[in-house]
Amino acid sequence: MRSLSATLEAELAALAATDRLRACPEMAGTSRVDVVVGQHPRISFCSNDYLGLASHRALPSAAAAAAARDGFGASASRLVSGDLPAHRQLEVHLATFLGCQAALVFPTGYQANLGVLTALAGSEDLIVSDALNHASIIDGCRLSRARVAIYRHADASAAARLLAGPGRFRRRLLVTESLFSMDGDIAPLGALAEAATATDAILIVDEAHAFGTLGPGGRGLCAAAGVVPDVLVATLGKALGAAGGFIAGDRALRDILVNLSRTFIYTTALPPPVAAAADAALDLAAGPEGDRRRGLLHQHRVWLDDQLEALGVGGPAWATATGPTDPTSRSTSPIRGPIVPILIGGNARALAVSAGLAARGIFAPAIRPPTVPAGSARLRITLSAAHDAADLKALVAALGEALE
Numbered sequence: 001m002r003s004l005s006a007t008l009e010a011e012l013a014a015l016a017a018t019d020r021l022r023a024c025p026e027m028a029g030t031s032r033v034d035v036v037v038g039q040h041p042r043i044s045f046c047s048n049d050y051l052g053l054a055s056h057r058a059l060p061s062a063a064a065a066a067a068a069r070d071g072f073g074a075s076a077s078r079l080v081s082g083d084l085p086a087h088r089q090l091e092v093h094l095a096t097f098l099g100c101q102a103a104l105v106f107p108t109g110y111q112a113n114l115g116v117l118t119a120l121a122g123s124e125d126l127i128v129s130d131a132l133n134h135a136s137i138i139d140g141c142r143l144s145r146a147r148v149a150i151y152r153h154a155d156a157s158a159a160a161r162l163l164a165g166p167g168r169f170r171r172r173l174l175v176t177e178s179l180f181s182m183d184g185d186i187a188p189l190g191a192l193a194e195a196a197t198a199t200d201a202i203l204i205v206d207e208a209h210a211f212g213t214l215g216p217g218g219r220g221l222c223a224a225a226g227v228v229p230d231v232l233v234a235t236l237g238k239a240l241g242a243a244g245g246f247i248a249g250d251r252a253l254r255d256i257l258v259n260l261s262r263t264f265i266y267t268t269a270l271p272p273p274v275a276a277a278a279d280a281a282l283d284l285a286a287g288p289e290g291d292r293r294r295g296l297l298h299q300h301r302v303w304l305d306d307q308l309e310a311l312g313v314g315g316p317a318w319a320t321a322t323g324p325t326d327p328t329s330r331s332t333s334p335i336r337g338p339i340v341p342i343l344i345g346g347n348a349r350a351l352a353v354s355a356g357l358a359a360r361g362i363f364a365p366a367i368r369p370p371t372v373p374a375g376s377a378r379l380r381i382t383l384s385a386a387h388d389a390a391d392l393k394a395l396v397a398a399l400g401e402a403l404e
């Protein structure tokens with residue numbers, strides 16, 4: 001019999017043969033923009049630290065105060081003895097900021113998606129889900145044991161048809177990201193909300209990448225579209241520069257998740273210093289400093305779009321990833337977020353372009369299947385308020401050469 005190692009090595013070799021082998025780059029550096037990869041200084045264009053708050057001094061100082069008060073680890077699940085002041089304070093802050101009744105914090109955004117989908121849906125239910133939804137949504141759908149129907153990316157009429165289709169279900173749920181993580185485009189939230197209302201479906205919107213970065217005061221794209229989802233999911237680890245995830249909605253939603261959500265119940269609570277750091281980051285993101293940083297981020301995006309157009313690269317990755325779609329069912333929103341996909345296609349070419357950028361001081365790893373559909377490997381350029389004009393110029397110069 002072959003040893004486990006031999007079997008796994010054969011699997012790794014198969015991944016390498018199709019340019020899908022992955023390894024964690026060894027990162028260091030004082031900010032998420034000026035990084036050291038291995039031994040090499042680089043400008044990073046791949047973190048989700050959109051507002052540049054991950055290295056803001058307010059976060060460690062709030063964390064230190066919380067650690068002194070609440071201890072470092074929560075030491076138990078929230079339902080046992082891990083429900084500490086830092087968690088409750090953060091949840092009140094999030095709910096107030098978003099103008100809803102309640103919020104519930106999870107150790108990660110991944111767990112928030114898993115927890116909400118498995119708590120609200122079961123084998124007698126239907127979940128209608130966008131084709132490009134994040135892995136945590138896909139896994140939540142699978143774990144729920146509900147019937148899952150996938151609609152063509154960002155196609156609200158297709159979602160409406162699936163929701164209104166035959167079948168006797170206890171509940172119908174519609175789940176989408178607002179700003180798509182790998183494509184940077186925006187869901188047609190108004191039309192999706194209409195489809196949900198028309199079929200009495202529960203609308204779940206994952207604002208992981210829009211929370212803090214887009215919408216009025218950084219409240220996200222639902223707020224921008226005037227849509228109130230039944231469940232808003234987001235993360236504390238991207239624009240807020242901390243870690244953790246949360247859901248926001250009505251009090252009854254929070255209470256049912258506390259009772260049914262296995263990824264909330266059967267896990268140690270978020271460390272209180274992390275909750276306090278997220279709370280401090282929310283203070284910044286919700287105030288004038290947040291507005292200033294969102295303004296910078298927007299300026300960066302506008303400037304980069306012009307440069308990429310001149311280079312003849314960029315454009316929405318979904319166009320190739322999912323084939324031609326009905327343009328009338330798409331969002332035509334002028335909102336420009338911090339995620340800029342540069343579609344390459346093949347894995348080997350994407351790796352080569354990424355290596356070309358690295359040789360020119362830019363860190364932007366190739367994003368390959370299974371994170372994105374086969375044949376749509378890409379660079380996922382992400383912008384941060386911590387970038388400056390020189391960083392962006394260096395990116396464009398390096399792209400011009402690496403893409404030749």
Ligand SMILES: Cc1ncc(COP(=O)(O)O)c(C=O)c1O
Binds near residue numbers: 109113177181237245
């Ligand atoms: C759309 C989306 N939802 C959820 C998550 C998970 O969030 P977290 O990193 O907090 O687990 C991510 C993170 O990659 C994401 O992109």
